[in-house]
Amino acid sequence: MLTRRSLIKTFCALPLVACMPRLGHAQNSVDFPKLKSGYAQRLKKILAAGELPYVDIESSCNSTKLDMDFVAKSMDRLNIGLMALSADIGKGQFKEGVRFDNLSERLLANYPDRFIPVGNGGQAPALTEAPDEFLAAQEAAARTKQIMLLGEFELRHYPSPRQAKRGEMERDVHVPIDGPIGHRVFSLSEKTGVPFQIHYEIEDGLLTPLENMLEQYPKAKLIWCHLAQIRYIERASRYTPAYVDALIKRFQNLYFDTAFGDSGSIYPLSNQRHARVWANDGSLKAEWRDLIVAYPQRFLSALDLGGDRLGRIDEYDQKHRNFVQRLPTKTQHQVAYRSAWSLLFGEEFA
Numbered sequence: 001m002l003t004r005r006s007l008i009k010t011f012c013a014l015p016l017v018a019c020m021p022r023l024g025h026a027q028n029s030v031d032f033p034k035l036k037s038g039y040a041q042r043l044k045k046i047l048a049a050g051e052l053p054y055v056d057i058e059s060s061c062n063s064t065k066l067d068m069d070f071v072a073k074s075m076d077r078l079n080i081g082l083m084a085l086s087a088d089i090g091k092g093q094f095k096e097g098v099r100f101d102n103l104s105e106r107l108l109a110n111y112p113d114r115f116i117p118v119g120n121g122g123q124a125p126a127l128t129e130a131p132d133e134f135l136a137a138q139e140a141a142a143r144t145k146q147i148m149l150l151g152e153f154e155l156r157h158y159p160s161p162r163q164a165k166r167g168e169m170e171r172d173v174h175v176p177i178d179g180p181i182g183h184r185v186f187s188l189s190e191k192t193g194v195p196f197q198i199h200y201e202i203e204d205g206l207l208t209p210l211e212n213m214l215e216q217y218p219k220a221k222l223i224w225c226h227l228a229q230i231r232y233i234e235r236a237s238r239y240t241p242a243y244v245d246a247l248i249k250r251f252q253n254l255y256f257d258t259a260f261g262d263s264g265s266i267y268p269l270s271n272q273r274h275a276r277v278w279a280n281d282g283s284l285k286a287e288w289r290d291l292i293v294a295y296p297q298r299f300l301s302a303l304d305l306g307g308d309r310l311g312r313i314d315e316y317d318q319k320h321r322n323f324v325q326r327l328p329t330k331t332q333h334q335v336a337y338r339s340a341w342s343l344l345f346g347e348e349f350a
């Protein structure tokens with residue numbers, strides 16, 4: 001009997017190239033130096049106009065529903081310098097056999113001076129149901145220099161606030177960081193030098209496994225997304241500014257992105273204000289500000305736009321700028337674009 005799967009297999013076995021566009025493997029590698037000069041021009045243009053550009057290091061979307069012109073125009077209007085907009089492979093795409101979404105290639109074809117080529121969001125079903133195929137495709141893209149960044153890999157992820165409100169509890173994900181998938185991802189970054197992002201809820205029991213992995217893969221470049229976003233404070237007694245300070249000192253290739261809610265943002269499942277950088281009066285807590293000022297090169301701007309909220313880019317931009325503005329001017333520039341620049345290109349922005 002001819003099943004869909006066997007048809008695809010047969011099809012792929014004949015001329016190998018025939019199925020490549022579908023699976024998105026092995027497209028052309030990207031001319032990084034050329035991209036870099038376009039990025040620099042764009043950032044400098046915004047700076048010359050007296051505005052602060054930033055690099056959104058972590059946003060994602062459903063590529064089949066993306067209006068890239070809208071995002072590009074919004075970036076111009078809001079003085080957003082660059083964006084790492086990754087595609088999440090949805091259930092529909094997954095069923096069709098997609099293991100690598102070449103959104104980045106399409107973004108660069110249209111707007112090469114503003115999008116950073118990035119791999120796909122590591123989440124269910126791709127990461128959990130077909131980890132080997134999915135990670136092999138991400139690895140191929142990293143090795144052939146199609147992408148500069150990997151992720152965000154969702155290793156421990158509670159339902160997002162919007163999902164919780166909609167009653168969608170299926171995204172309660174736990175992929176052990178020190179299990180086979182975690183090892184493969186850390187090792188991939190270490191071997192290729194390509195940084196990767198993780199979503200990893202802050203819980204006491206999860207911290208030691210993370211530290212062990214960082215120790216085992218010292219050259220892996222990890223961005224731990226959502227600094228100080230603690231959904232349940234009673235599960236996270238160890239995580240403090242002093243703890244993060246110690247991590248930064250221990251691990252030279254550990255970074256944090258600053259995508260978190262505003263001071264009033266509440267995680268519906270715990271009813272707690274989960275963005276812990278904020279004090280009750282809405283100011284940035286001094287201990288978090290001091291930590292960022294002490295190691296600004298380890299902190300990165302990020303919006304965390306997603307498929308269900310790209311239309312709210314103005315609001316997310318405003319929220320993020322409200323945070324950045326509370327830092328000293330020099331730190332603002334470091335966190336906004338200099339940290340991303342040195343992480344991606346291995347040199348200072350000049």
Ligand SMILES: [Zn+2]
Pocket residue numbers: 152198199225226
């Ligand atoms: Zn996340």
